[in-house]
Amino acid sequence: MEQTNSVNADPAPTSDRCTKGRNWTGFWVLGLCNNFAYVVMLSAAHDILNKQEHENSTSSASVTSAHGLQAGNSSNSSVYDCNPTSTAAVLLADILPTLFIKMLAPFVIHRFPYGYRILFCALTAAASFFMVSFSSALWMSFLGVILASISSGLGEVSFLALTVYFDRDVVGGWGSGTGGAGVMGAVLYSGLTQLGLTPRVTLLIMLVIPAAMVLSYFFLLVPPPSMPQWSTKDPPCASLCSEETQGLMDSAEDEDEDRTAPGRAVMVKGPLSFTEKIQVLKGLLKFMIPLGMVYFAEYFINQGLMELLYFPGIFLSHAEQYRWYQTLYQVGVFVSRSSLCCFKIRQLWLFALLQILNTVLLVFAVAFRFIPSVWIVFAIILYEGLLGGGGYVNTFYFISKETEERHREFAMALASVGDTMGICLSTALSFPVHNYFCSL
Template identity: 40%
Template structure:
C-alpha cells in the first residue's frame, strides 16, 4: 500500500479512536450515575445489586436525581467550550491532548477510590473537563484534514457510548461479572494509556496544525492536495472547499469576523441544542423513574435496568453516527430531528408519571430509537458545517458549534432535578 494512502487510513483510524477514548470517561460517569449516588459513606458500597423488585410498591425513587451527576458531567465541559474558541486555539494540539489524557485518568482514579457522593462528583468534574477540552480540540484539529475524519471521529464517539456503557453494565451486573463499581473504575484506567498512544503513534498531523512537537508526529506532505486525491479514490466525493487554494496557512480571524460566523452558525446550533436537551432530559431525568418489576423487566435489578437503558441508547447513537454516508441529513432538515426528539420526550415523561407502558422491552426499543435520532443530529450537523464553511472559517466554526450539545445537556440537567422531585412526590 502506498505510504500516502496508508497515512490517510491511519488518520481515519486515529480519529475514530480519539472519539472513542475522549467520550469514554463521560459515558462511564453517566452509566455509573445511580451507583455514584448510592455510595455509602462507610465503605463506598451500595445494595443496588441485590434483587429485582417483586412488586411495584418495591420501586422507590432515589433521593437525588441522576440529573445532578449529569450537571457535574457537563457544566465544566460547557465552561471549557465557551472559552475554547477564543483562548485555547493558541495552545498547541499535542499539549492539549496531554492535558485531556491527564484529566481522564484522574477522573477514573478519584471516582474509583471515593466513598462518598461528594468525592465521586469531583471525579466526574475532572472527566467533564477532559471531555470538553478533548471535543473542541479534536473537532478543530479535524479542520486540517478531509471531511472524512469528521465521520470517523463521530463514529468513535458513538463507539465510546456502546463500548463504555456495555463494558460497565457487564462488569457490574450481578448475573455477569459482578465486579464492584469502584473496582470497575480502576480497570478503566487502561483507556487513557490507549488515548495517549493513539495520538502519538498513529496520527500524522499536517504542518498547518499548531503542534509543540512533543510526539514528533508531524506529516511533511502537502496534505491538502494529497487528501483530495484520496477522498476521490475512496468515495468519489467532491469536496469543493478543498479547492480554495493550495496554501495551508489560516489567517487569524478578527472579532467582527467571529461575530458574523457565530450568527451564521445559529441555523446549525439551535436544532442540535433542542435534540440534546430532549434526549438528556430523557436519559438523566426520566429513565431512572421508569422501572419494572421482575416479571415485566427481565428479572433485572433497578440499577441494572438503568444501565442497560444507557447501553441501548449508546447503540442507537453509534449506529447512526457510523452510517452517515448511507443517510445524509442536509442542514434544512435538521429541525425535523429536533421535533422527533421532543415527541420522544413527551412519551417518556407521561410514562414516568403514569406508567402506561406494560413491559421494559417497549421502553428499550424507544431508547434505542432516541439514541439513533441524537447520533444522526450530531454527525449531520458537524459534517454539514465542514462542507459549507471555507478553510479560513472552518476551525472556528467547528469549535464554536461544539458548545451546542453542552448547552442542551446543561438545560436538561437543571430541568431533570425539579421534574424528578415532582414525579416522585406523586408516588
C-alpha cells in the same frame, strides 16, 4: 513499458490510502477515548448516588430517618424507587465544566499547541477514574465526574478543530468513535458489574483508555507538517489555517463536487478578528439550535426520566434496568454516528422534532405508567439514541462542508456549544421533575 509505468505509479496511491486509513482509524480511537470517561460516569450515576446514600444511611440514623431509607434502600415511599438525589446531579457535574470550556476555549485555545492539550486531557481522564474509584464522600465522586467533564470538553473542542488539518472523512471517524465510546463504556460497565466486579474495580480497569488516547494521537495519526503540535509559532496562524494548511484543504476541495461553487471566499491571511468570530457564530445558529434541541430532549429523557421508568418484580433489578437503558441508548448513538458512510441527512430540524415527540411520550409513560413491558421501553431508548447520534454527526459534517476554509477550525470548535447548552437546560428541568415524581 506501459506495465512498468503502471507499477511505478502504484505506491503513491497506496501510500495515500494507507495514510487516510490510519487517520480515520486514529480519529475513531480518539473519539472513543475522549467520550469514554464521560459515558462511564453517566452509566455509573445510579451506583455512585446509591453508594453514597447507603453510606450516609448506615453512618447516621437521623439522615436515614430524614430520607426515609431502610437498609440502604434509596426510597421506600415512592413507587418509582428513586434515589433521594436525582441522577441529573451527576449529569450536572458531568456537563457544566464542559459548557464553560466549550464557550471559552474556541476564543483562546489556539494559544496552546495540540500536543499539550491531548496530554492534559489524558491525565484528567485518568484522575477522574481514580477519584471516583476511591471516593469516600459524595463530593469526591462529583470531583471525579468534573475531571471527566474537563477532559471530554477540552478534547471535543480540540479534536473537532483538529479535523480541518486532515481529509474531511475523519469527521466520520470521529463521530463513529464517540458513538463507540457510548457502547463500549456502557456495555463494559454494565457487563463487568453484572459479572460481579465492584464499581471500583471496574473503573480501575478502564484506566487503559487514557493511555490509548495518548498512543493513538502520537503514534497512529499521520499529521501534516502544518499542524501546530508543540509550538504555536509554526505555523504563524495556528488558530486558523496557515498557508500550508490551506493548500491541503484546497487539494481536498478539488475532489469535492462543490469545488466550483460560485462566490467562493478568497483566503485572507492572519487570525480571525473578534468581529469575524461573532459573524461565524451567527452563521452557525442554524446548526446549533436544532442540535441543542435534540440534546435537550434526549438528556431530559436520560437523566430526568430514565431512572423513573422502573418495572418492579422482573428479572432485572432497578440498578440493572438503568444500566441497560444507558447501554441501549449508546448502541443507538453508535449506529447513527457511524452512518455517514451510508447516507447523510441535511434536514437537521427533523431530528429535533422527532426527539421532542419521544420525550413527550416518555413523560406520559412515567406519569400514567401505561407501558406494559420493559422491552417496549428498551426499543424507545434505542430509537432515542439513533436520533441523537444522527443529529450530532450530520450537524458537524455539514458544518465542515458548508463553512469557509478560513472559518472552519473555529466553527468546528464553537458549534459543540449547541449540544452542551441543550444538555445543561435539560438538567435544570430534570431536578424538579425527579423531585415531583419521587414525592408521589
